[in-house]
Amino acid sequence: MFVISRTSAVHASSAPAAVTAPPTVACDIDAHVCAPGAEFRLQAKFEASSRRIALFGPSGSGKSLTLMALAGLLKLRTGRIEVRGRTFFDAASGVNVPARRRNVGIVFQDYALFPHLTVRENVSFGLKPFLGPLKPAHRRRVDELLELCGLSDLACQRPGQISGGQRQRTALARSLATEPDLLLLDEPFTALDQPLRERMRAELFAILERFDMPMVMVSHDLDDVDHFAQTLVAFGRGRVLDVVDYEARRRTESARQILDPLFLAAQTEG
Amino acid sequence: MDTTFLFPVQLSLRVAALATLTSLTFGVVLGWVFHRFRFPGRELLDSILSLPMVLPPTVLGYYLIVLLGRNGFLGRWLQDAFGVTLIFTWQGAVIAAAVVSFPLIFKSARAALDGVERKYEDAARTMGYPEWRVFLQVCLPLAGRGILAGTMLAFARAMGEFGATLMIAGNLPGRTQTLSLAVYSATQAGQDSLAAQLVLVISVLCTLILWVSGKLLAPKWQA
Numbered sequence: 073m074f075v076i077s078r079t080s081a082v083h084a085s086s087a088p089a090a091v092t093a094p095p096t097v098a099c100d101i102d103a104h105v106c107a108p109g110a111e112f113r114l115q116a117k118f119e120a121s122s123r124r125i126a127l128f129g130p131s132g133s134g135k136s137l138t139l140m141a142l143a144g145l146l147k148l149r150t151g152r153i154e155v156r157g158r159t160f161f162d163a164a165s166g167v168n169v170p171a172r173r174r175n176v177g178i179v180f181q182d183y184a185l186f187p188h189l190t191v192r193e194n195v196s197f198g199l200k201p202f203l204g205p206l207k208p209a210h211r212r213r214v215d216e217l218l219e220l221c222g223l224s225d226l227a228c229q230r231p232g233q234i235s236g237g238q239r240q241r242t243a244l245a246r247s248l249a250t251e252p253d254l255l256l257l258d259e260p261f262t263a264l265d266q267p268l269r270e271r272m273r274a275e276l277f278a279i280l281e282r283f284d285m286p287m288v289m290v291s292h293d294l295d296d297v298d299h300f301a302q303t304l305v306a307f308g309r310g311r312v313l314d315v316v317d318y319e320a321r322r323r324t325e326s327a328r329q330i331l332d333p334l335f336l337a338a339q340t341e342g
Numbered sequence: 343m344d345t346t347f348l349f350p351v352q353l354s355l356r357v358a359a360l361a362t363l364t365s366l367t368f369g370v371v372l373g374w375v376f377h378r379f380r381f382p383g384r385e386l387l388d389s390i391l392s393l394p395m396v397l398p399p400t401v402l403g404y405y406l407i408v409l410l411g412r413n414g415f416l417g418r419w420l421q422d423a424f425g426v427t428l429i430f431t432w433q434g435a436v437i438a439a440a441v442v443s444f445p446l447i448f449k450s451a452r453a454a455l456d457g458v459e460r461k462y463e464d465a466a467r468t469m470g471y472p473e474w475r476v477f478l479q480v481c482l483p484l485a486g487r488g489i490l491a492g493t494m495l496a497f498a499r500a501m502g503e504f505g506a507t508l509m510i511a512g513n514l515p516g517r518t519q520t521l522s523l524a525v526y527s528a529t530q531a532g533q534d535s536l537a538a539q540l541v542l543v544i545s546v547l548c549t550l551i552l553w554v555s556g557k558l559l560a561p562k563w564q565a
Contacts, residue, residue, distance in 0.1 A: 104388055141489070143464075143468050144468075145464045145467070145468070159544075170467070171464070171467040171468050172467050172468070172470045172472060173470075174468070175470075175471075176468060178465070179541050180461055180464075180465065180469050182461070184459075184461035184462055184465045186465075186480065186484075187484070188484060193527065197466070198469030198470060202475060202478075202479075215475075236469060246465075246469075247468075247469075250469055250470060287439055290425075
């Protein structure tokens with residue numbers, strides 16, 4: 073669909089043949105998060121190399137916070153985050169790439185669409201120069217994304233005027249527009265009703281399959297995880313309990329066989 | 343038309359417009375600073391900046407004279423460096439009106455900016471927006487109506503400013519006599535019909551302003 077225009081100079085350089093690709097996400101963080109009235113400690117350490125990583129666990133287990141940390145939206149003091157070989161954060165060497173330079177797309181739980189902008193303006197937000205119109209190439213990309221996500225007819229509507237599923241696709245199109253190196257999905261289906269949910273899941277994954285882009289999804293829903301995950305990172309009470317090669321184990325086990333014990337462990341942990 | 347009527351109306355509009363512009367600039371910038379940063383003494387500074395809203399205008403006038411008067415520490419410097427005197431000039435009235443109307447904009451800007459949920463700013467940041475663009479293209483549009491409503495109130499307040507203006511700019515007919523001062527002088531001098539005309543003008547204007555700002559505060563988008 074879109075040719076990702078990263079230069080091939082890096083690959084063409086005279087690197088030795090047997091270089092293993094860096095992990096999609098390498099994360100080792102320790103953060104205190106102060107919410108009003110409660111303090112939460114997040115200790116997330118995991119490494120995952122597949123293209124579809126699910127952060128799974130009950131609510132309050134720290135998976136969403138981990139996602140925010142990957143995007144650069146959570147203040148960290150210690151630890152290290154690396155995405156596709158790029159160091160985003162390293163307390164030891166004082167590296168902290170700001171969110172705007174990480175090139176990470178994110179679909180927020182309630183989508184966080186700009187209520188004052190139309191669907192089209194939302195989708196083109198990340199490509200918009202401060203002054204003046206979009207570049208022709210960017211305009212075409214926005215048109216393609218609107219088409220791909222079935223939003224062409226709604227382009228002039230505002231988020232308040234469209235359905236939950238349409239909002240979700242708008243949020244997805246908006247996050248894809250900037251061609252991120254990594255796409256983060258924060259509980260993408262919880263804001264939707266159950267019957268709509270299954271349809272949206274199918275639609276969303278069909279869209280995502282057309283993009284060759286690594287993704288990290290946060291969910292506490294077994295079906296979401298089962299449809300999505302290649303690698304599963306199980307969270308419980310602010311810690312990573314286990315990293316599972318879900319795709320491999322799923323060949324011999326049922327989803328429940330894998331996920332139920334993890335869910336149970338998350339509840340008893342600590 | 344009679345200049346005794348026209349001059350104060352014109353002067354008041356000019357003074358209020360310039361004062362509102364000044365307090366809008368400072369109010370929005372400081373409102374953003376308070377929205378965006380945590381620093382020691384934050385709430386104390388907020389209280390100090392809001393003081394003009396509750397202090398008697400004469401007290402503000404006193405402060406302004408101490409600061410900007412011929413012997414005031416800013417006033418003397420302005421006189422020595424630029425040959426500028428603010429006391430008994432209409433520019434002095436602008437400063438008085440700006441100080442008095444500032445908290446109305448500052449307070450509403452801070453509240454409106456704090457009302458912009460963080461997720462919208464964060465979404466823009468992940469799409470490559472530097473902080474100044476987040477402010478201009480996310481915060482301002484979303485907080486805009488609140489700020490505008492505060493601005494209208496500030497304009498109305500600046501129009502009606504009396505005490506601090508009297509102390510710093512005086513009540514010189516044809517030079518620094520604003521609408522509210524002219525009403526006072528006309529009443530004192532027994533020019534009842536002039537007073538009535540002026541009162542009518544300012545009443546209608548302020549009603550209009552309050553009505554429009556009320557409209558602006560009504561919700562427009564559903565989140």
